[in-house]
Amino acid sequence: MLRKGPIENPFKTLVNITVTKDNRDCLIINAPDIATEPIVTNDVVSIISDTEFEWLGRYDNVINSGGVKLIPEQIETKLAPLLESRFFIAGLPDEKLGQKLTLILEREDEIVGLLESFKSLKGLEEYELPKEILNVSHFMETENGKISRKKTLDQILGI
Helix, strand or coil: CCCCCCCCCCEECCCCCEEEECCCCEEEEECCCCCCCCEEEEEEEEEEECCEEEEEEEHHHCEEECCEEECHHHHHHHHHHHCCCCEEEEEEEECCCEEEEEEEEECCCCCCCHHHHHCCCCCCCHHHCCCEEEEECCCCECCCCCECHHHHHHHHHCC
16 A cells, blocks of 8 residues: 655654554554554554654555555545545445445535546546545534544444
């Protein structure tokens, strides 16, 4: 899961802290002055050096659509310029693909021609185009006011 193009603002570690990644491409932090064991996260990263990395997204959110692993946070960044309402990308069950890339919008009305406008975005790959767009009047939120992807999806799927 590598990102195409230059990395503008990589994360840099503090002194005496190094980073690697595991077989899931998730960040491992080695901080011997703080922890005796490496800290394994669920943050998908691209390693630049042993002290620099680019954060790509959360492993928990990765979508496997027809064998292609998609990172919602990366796609959301690309779609954001065309969307005014809150939204997120999710993988919904699909018989053919396993999961289909779905755009979930927090709004009651549809946006006519939205899918067509996405096709004009530079840097958006064909497999990053949503296969479906769903509207929800209000997203479920965490106690901190962040969008709860899981609770919102459970609501959509009737779970």
